[in-house]
Amino acid sequence: MSLTLCMVVKDEINTISTCLEPIIDQVDDIVIIDNGSTDGTVELLQEHYNITPLSGTLEAERCLCKADLRNRVFDEVKTDWILSLDADERLDQKSLKYFHSISHDSDTKGYFGSWINHINDAPPFEDYKLFLFKKGFKKRGLIHENVQIDIREHGYKAEWLEGFHVEHYPETRKLPAKTELYKKRLQCAIKNEPYWVRYHWFLGYMYFQENRWHDAIKHLTYAIHSDARLMPVECLNSMMVLTSIYAKQGLQKETIDTLKIGIILHDKFRYDFEVAINERIKPWIDSAFNYVHENKLDKIIAYRFAR
Known part of the structure; x- marks a missing residue:
């Protein structure tokens, strides 16, 4: 099964390499969109990975919605499946090998995996996230966008993928500002929808x-x-x-x-x-x-x- 890694990034020079390195040889293509990096992220992608990211902008009237950029990236995909990751997420090689080894039900359009969150110095805790899905489905929502809603609305299903683990390491220095921004974006989203x-x-x-x-x-x-x-x-x-x-x-x-x-x-x-x-x-x-x-x-x- 062919697979494209899709990402939306901004100022991820400290995280992007550790995201890409373990899996770059296990995906068929990589499509990235950058929305205004000033820290050298774009140059790093071009010089070290031969990836020229698309350029995008988050619109204030859309509550700085990332789904618009993510869906634009998805439209560029030529493969059957999409792997959607953020730069601060880490996927090991075994997880993708397992994905490639299994047979897929025709009604299954996505896969959930274990999402292990490492926040500051607190003990890590587990949640889950839908990381893999078939081309043709879209992220929905002005913030905290996901694909489940689109899959559900079209009458299909997603399944749990045993052995698929993603470690999440958000940058500590970014967390306070990110939290406040998320709150403002949520308030904006509720006002609009x-x-x-x-x-x-x-x-x-x-x-x-x-x-x-x-x-x-x-x-x-x-x-x-x-x-x-x-x-x-x-x-x-x-x-x-x-x-x-x-x-x-x-x-x-x-x-x-x-x-x-x-x-x-x-x-x-x-x-x-x-x-x-x-x-x-x-x-x-x-x-x-x-x-x-x-x-x-x-x-x-x-x-x-x-x-």
């Missing part, structure tokens, strides 16, 4: 991490009461964090009511491909109910998510 549940989930989670519980409750509540067909996991994640907030406040009734919504959502969407591969959600709901019955609300804690 208030119905897009994924924005409310991520902004609610950011507020939760900042202990701004009133603001978090507003957005997470919106998410769990929204139409979850295209974004069921975002609704379930919102339920989990909202439950944790109520539990921290000692609000037993609100905790139980939110968990009941979670059960309804999970039962309704348990056959969705992303809900199906997310093996943590249902056990978490069950354990949270047990803690409520044991009057141990302090034990109800949402697991950590990557942003």
Whole structure:
């Protein structure tokens, strides 16, 4: 199966080489778009890898949307499959070898892999991400864009790819500014597309991490009461964090009511491909109910998510 690595970069001279080096010989093509690097990233790509990146600009009226640039890159792809990575992500050679070795169901249009996040000096934590998908599908969303929505809307599925691991090493020096920028972009996105549940989930989670519980409750509540067909996991994640907030406040009734919504959502969407591969959600709901019955609300804690 032919495969193209696609990337959007800006000022990644400290990270781009460690992303490319392990896998450059295992992909058929590489298409990169740069949106304004001034640190020598473009020159490095040209001189060391013979890659001349496309040039792009993030538009303020589109909330600095990266999906537009990513989809422009995807349009350049000539291969059957796309591998989408950021410069601060590391994929080992074994993962791609495994991808090339398996047979693919015709209805499977994408693959999730394990995403191990190394944030500052904290212990690494695992999340997941859809890294591989068939050409023809697009990233959707003004921020925190993904391909799942497009795959779901077209009636196809994505699967878990066992043995596919990506390590994520965001640059510590960039994190404070990046966090503030993400928050502003999420606020912009909600203003432009208030119905897009994924924005409310991520902004609610950011507020939760900042202990701004009133603001978090507003957005997470919106998410769990929204139409979850295209974004069921975002609704379930919102339920989990909202439950944790109520539990921290000692609000037993609100905790139980939110968990009941979670059960309804999970039962309704348990056959969705992303809900199906997310093996943590249902056990978490069950354990949270047990803690409520044991009057141990302090034990109800949402697991950590990557942003």
